[in-house]
């Protein structure tokens with residue numbers, strides 16, 4: 001009986017041990033591993049997808065999500081894989097207790113805090129993947145204990161400090177990824193000791209110094225990513241002999257040197273090479289096309305020269321070529337060789353010195369093409385109709401060339417086109433098929449010669465964010481269709497065309513627009529009507545509009561005060577006909593009240609007054625007409641055209657000067673002097689070129705005395721005095737005092753430029769054809785100046801003192817006749833400033849000082865200018881003209897002066 005019981009017991013025991021039902025009770029649990037995992041979970045901040053919800057007591061830890069246990073040691077954790085689980089958590093140091101761990105995959109989460117040093121204890125570890133988290137602090141410096149480590153991938157974290165030298169002993173390491181961290185220091189030389197290394201990334205790591213030669217000892221390298229650092233020097237030439245390399249990227253560093261001519265014969269496995277954004281020089285080796293596995297080449301933004309490589313067509317798998325922004329000099333024949341590359345997606349050759357026209361054979365390029373840029377070259381001719389073949393094209397940039405003619409209709413077939421740049425060329429006509437480009441988001445056509453009207457079909461481009469048509473000759477009215485594109489948000493720019501009609505009401509539906517510029521057209525009609533929809537905001541909150549430019553049109557009527565018009569700096573409406581109202585900073589006159597007057601009596605008064613006014617007006621007109629007839633008879637012999645021209649010019653306003661000088665732009669700035677800045681400008685629609693001297697007086701008031709003074713100067717005429725055409729005294733649009741003189745523009749600039757040409761060339765390092773004036777011309781100029789000075793001193797109704805005679809005030813016309821400028825400014829300034837008390841102390845003393853070197857010593861600081869002082873300045877000027885030395889030359893110190901320098905020459 002006992003025997004049977006024993007047999008039964010044994011059978012039961014066997015059953016218990018070899019069936020899996022009571023496993024949870026019979027399989028051993030290693031408490032150390034379990035507690036380490038429990039501790040791992042305690043540091044969790046957020047687990048939005050419940051990745052760790054299975055980590056509970058009713059489940060064995062080997063069955064927890066992401067936990068893998070060993071088969072041979074069933075209770076020991078060998079792998080932790082919680083990649084891409086959206087975990088927000090820090091890494092518990094208890095991970096160091098999972099002593100059987102071989103692999104840690106925690107990439108693509110939001111781990112923060114440091115990588116615990118305890119990881120260094122895990123000697124069985126082969127893989128650490130912590131990339132794309134927010135780990136901070138330094139890289140643990142005891143990883144050398146993990147001697148089995150093959151993959152250390154820490155890319156895209158927030159790690160700081162130097163790279164621990166310790167890593168250099170990890171002989172089995174195949175992948176070292178440290179890129180995209182806040183590391184510092186130089187690229188470690190010990191990389192050369194990692195003899196198993198296949199892949200290395202130090203991109204975006206703040207590395208400086210050179211790429212260590214030692215890296216070329218690693219003969220197995222396949223993948224090298226060192227982009228976006230401050231690496232300098234040359235690429236170690238040995239690197240080009242490692243035939244296993246298939247990916248080489250050193251983009252955006254400060255590397256230099258040239259590519260070895262044998263590159264294509266040694267790097268036989270290369271697929272991708274990125275050298276963009278360095279200072280590499282030399283030509284592209286022809287051997288490149290022997291590396292037939294090449295898929296991507298990017299050599300853009302370097303200093304490469306010579307012709308474009310011609311036989312890239314041998315690289316049948318080629319997908320992308322970037323040769324932009326170098327100094328390649330060639331025609332476009334290289335494009336023809338690319339027709340065999342049936343996977344080509346990107347061509348970027350912009351910003352070089354490419355000439356010639358776009359060959360028709362461009363149509364034979366692969367239809368896989370998605371991106372084509374030839375911007376900023378010297379291409380001419382027209383765009384071949386074959387461009388319509390590239391149905392996958394998303395970006396086409398041929399801006400900044402000399403292309404012209406009609407834009408081909410076939411462009412409308414490019415249904416995937418998102419960005420089209422044809423700006424700064426000579427295109428003449430817009431095809432209506434542009435409206436078929438329904439994916440288009442940016443259309444740049446500014447600065448061409450496009451005439452005709454804007455095709456209403458553009459209103460079909462429902463994804464347009466920015467439309468740039470400025471600086472063309474477009475006429476007709478603005479089609480309401482394009483103004484009802486709700487997508488337009490970045491910019492709507494039609495400035496500087498010849499558009500007529502009213503600004504359509506539809507403009508009000510552009511609710512997301514940031515910039516609207518229709519300035520310098522001929523748009524008419526009442527301003528407020530066009531914008532009424534806008535101003536009645538249909539939703540609560542601010543409008544997006546940051547820049548509204550309606551200047552220089554023929555708009556009239558009331559300027560609103562609502563919406564964008566509340567902010568004076570966002571709006572520009574000057575140069576229109578008869579605007580009124582608006583916020584005070586815009587400085588328009590108040591609008592006449594149009595509301596019907598309820599008071600009957602004053603209503604009658606208004607009528608009576610109106611009648612009287614009309615009668616007075618008629619009478620005055622009649623009298624004026626009689627006077628005019630009389631005058632005409634008297635002055636019939638005089639040239640009427642010049643009189644009327646001068647008269648016109650006399651009424652020049654701030655707005656006109658602003659327009660004439662393109663907003664006092666830096667491009668038009670031709671000089672800066674003691675009293676202000678001089679701008680070149682075009683008045684009367686570009687008929688008259690003038691120099692506008694904007695006086696920097698910082699003196700309030702005194703407009704009357706300024707104008708009368710200028711008027712007096714204007715009557716002074718002499719062959720050798722710069723003619724003052726007009727003066728302007730008013731407020732600028734910021735409410736500041738604005739005073740300017742309008743003078744004749746002198747084509748040959750100032751004497752200063754002629755005398756000291758060479759100094760400037762030396763300073764700026766620019767080679768320019770040297771201009772020179774010979775002795776006789778100098779003599780002529782000296783005589784010219786003398787006669788002008790004599791006229792000012794002796795032959796004007798009252799003596800005029802120049803006060804600031806110097807070469808930069810002597811201007812030369814197209815026949816090299818000298819004309820003295822800035823005469824009488826001294827007087828104007830003293831007049832104007834003495835009439836204004838507040839400025840008396842500061843301005844007179846600073847402005848009347850003259851220029852050091854030319855001011856007579858006895859008439860120095862603060863003293864009144866006088867005729868002898870002018871003569872002294874003239875003397876200095878003469879010496880300067882014939883010696884070529886400035887009175888302020890470095891030579892003249894310690895008692896030596898220009899005067900004594902010349903004296904010594906005669907001694």
Ligand SMILES: *[C@@H]1O[C@H](CO)[C@@H](O)[C@H](O)[C@H]1NC(C)=O
Pocket residue numbers: 028029030031032033099
């Ligand atoms: C659990 O693991 C620890 C650390 O490796 C070890 O010391 C301990 O002996 C193990 N316990 C069992 C029951 O295997």
Ligand SMILES: *[C@@H]1O[C@H](CO)[C@@H](O)[C@H](O)[C@H]1NC(C)=O
Pocket residue numbers: 053054055056057058059
């Ligand atoms: C433990 O995890 C399992 C598996 O996810 C789940 O079914 C169970 O409801 C959990 N138990 C507790 C108490 O949370």
Ligand SMILES: *[C@@H]1O[C@H](CO)[C@@H](O)[C@H](O)[C@H]1NC(C)=O
Pocket residue numbers: 081082083105
């Ligand atoms: C880690 O887990 C993810 C998701 O379960 C899986 O896709 C991936 O292949 C795993 N990685 C490894 C190396 O096992």
Ligand SMILES: *[C@@H]1O[C@H](CO)[C@@H](O)[C@H](O)[C@H]1NC(C)=O
Pocket residue numbers: 112134136158
């Ligand atoms: C990276 O570290 C810096 C300072 O070490 C810290 O200010 C920043 O918030 C961190 N960024 C992330 C994404 O954790």
Ligand SMILES: *[C@@H]1O[C@H](CO)[C@@H](O)[C@H](O)[C@H]1NC(C)=O
Pocket residue numbers: 264265286287288290
């Ligand atoms: C390209 O390869 C061919 C065949 O191997 C060889 O004859 C030729 O010299 C190579 N060209 C260059 C420029 O290295």
Ligand SMILES: *[C@@H]1O[C@H](CO)[C@@H](O)[C@H](O)[C@H]1NC(C)=O
Pocket residue numbers: 313314336337338339340
């Ligand atoms: C394209 O390939 C064909 C056939 O392989 C060859 O005959 C032709 O010369 C190649 N064209 C270019 C431009 O390389």
Ligand SMILES: *[C@@H]1O[C@H](CO)[C@@H](O)[C@H](O)[C@H]1NC(C)=O
Pocket residue numbers: 367368369392
């Ligand atoms: C165009 O692009 C689409 C999507 O990227 C792709 O599926 C298609 O094959 C491409 N067509 C050509 C002709 O390359």
Ligand SMILES: *[C@@H]1O[C@H](CO)[C@@H](O)[C@H](O)[C@H]1NC(C)=O
Pocket residue numbers: 409410411412413433436
């Ligand atoms: C543009 O679209 C119109 C209407 O859908 C069509 O008739 C015309 O052929 C298209 N033009 C181009 C160039 O695709």
